[in-house]
Amino acid sequence: MRRFAPLAAVALAIVAVPAVIAQSPGAPGAPDKTRVTGGTYAADSNHTMVVWQVDHLGFSNYTGIFGDVTGTLVLDPKNPAASKVDVTIPVAKVTTASAGLTAHLLREGKDGGKPDFFGPAPADAKFVSTSVVLDKDGDEAKVIGNLTLNGVTKPVTLDVDFHGAGTGMNKKETVGFEAEATIKRSDFGVSMGIPFVSDEVELKIHAAFEKQ
Incomplete structure (x- = not known):
C-alpha cells in the first residue's frame, strides 16, 4: 500500500493558520484564526479520520481509513509552539473498499505464523506531539511527534493546515485541521508485499476537536 498505515493522529494539527479548503457558505466553521480560543479540546471521533494510501503494483493507488480517533488537543493561540496533541487510533477498525482486503489486514498468520499485516487483535496506534514549528509567515506548521504503530515507535512529522473554527451544532467551540505525512510501513514491521x-x-x- 503506497503510504499506508496510521498514525495516530491524527495526529494532528495544532495551530491556527489559513484554510486550504473552502467551507460551504453558511457553515458554522470558517478559516478565521481569531475564532480560536485557548484551552483543551477533545477529538470529535465522528469527524476525525486518518486516510492512508499506497501504490498497488504500479497500476493504481489504494486507499483505506482509520476512524473513531480519540484524544486531546491543547491550544494556546498566543503561543502556538506550546500546543500539544495526543491521539489514539483504533487500528482494529480499519476499513477499505474491499471486505476481503480489510479481512486480510486483520487476519491471523497462516499456521500460527506472523500475520501479513496487523493481525486479529492489533493494538491501537498513538501519536503524541513533541514540538510545533511555525513557518516564518505563520501560515503553516510542522507538528513533530512520536507515532506508535504495530508495537513500534518512530518520529513522524505532520504538515498541518488550519481548516476552520466556530461553534458546532452541539454548541461547542470547534476547531478543524488538515494534515499530511509520509511514512514507511516497513519501519513499523508491516512489510508484506513490498515492493x-x-x-x-x-x-x-x-x-475536528471540540472544546471541553
Whole structure:
C-alpha cells in the first residue's frame, strides 16, 4: 500500500493558520484564526479520520481509513509552539473498499505464523506531539511527534493546515485541521508485499476537536 498505515493522529494539527479548503457558505466553521480560543479540546471521533494510501503494483493507488480517533488537543493561540496533541487510533477498525482486503489486514498468520499485516487483535496506534514549528509567515506548521504503530515507535512529522473554527451544532467551540505525512510501513514491521505494494504510505488526516 503506497503510504499506508496510521498514525495516530491524527495526529494532528495544532495551530491556527489559513484554510486550504473552502467551507460551504453558511457553515458554522470558517478559516478565521481569531475564532480560536485557548484551552483543551477533545477529538470529535465522528469527524476525525486518518486516510492512508499506497501504490498497488504500479497500476493504481489504494486507499483505506482509520476512524473513531480519540484524544486531546491543547491550544494556546498566543503561543502556538506550546500546543500539544495526543491521539489514539483504533487500528482494529480499519476499513477499505474491499471486505476481503480489510479481512486480510486483520487476519491471523497462516499456521500460527506472523500475520501479513496487523493481525486479529492489533493494538491501537498513538501519536503524541513533541514540538510545533511555525513557518516564518505563520501560515503553516510542522507538528513533530512520536507515532506508535504495530508495537513500534518512530518520529513522524505532520504538515498541518488550519481548516476552520466556530461553534458546532452541539454548541461547542470547534476547531478543524488538515494534515499530511509520509511514512514507511516497513519501519513499523508491516512489510508484506513490498515492493509490489509500496513501502511508502501517504497519510492524510482530517481532524475536528471540540472544546471541553
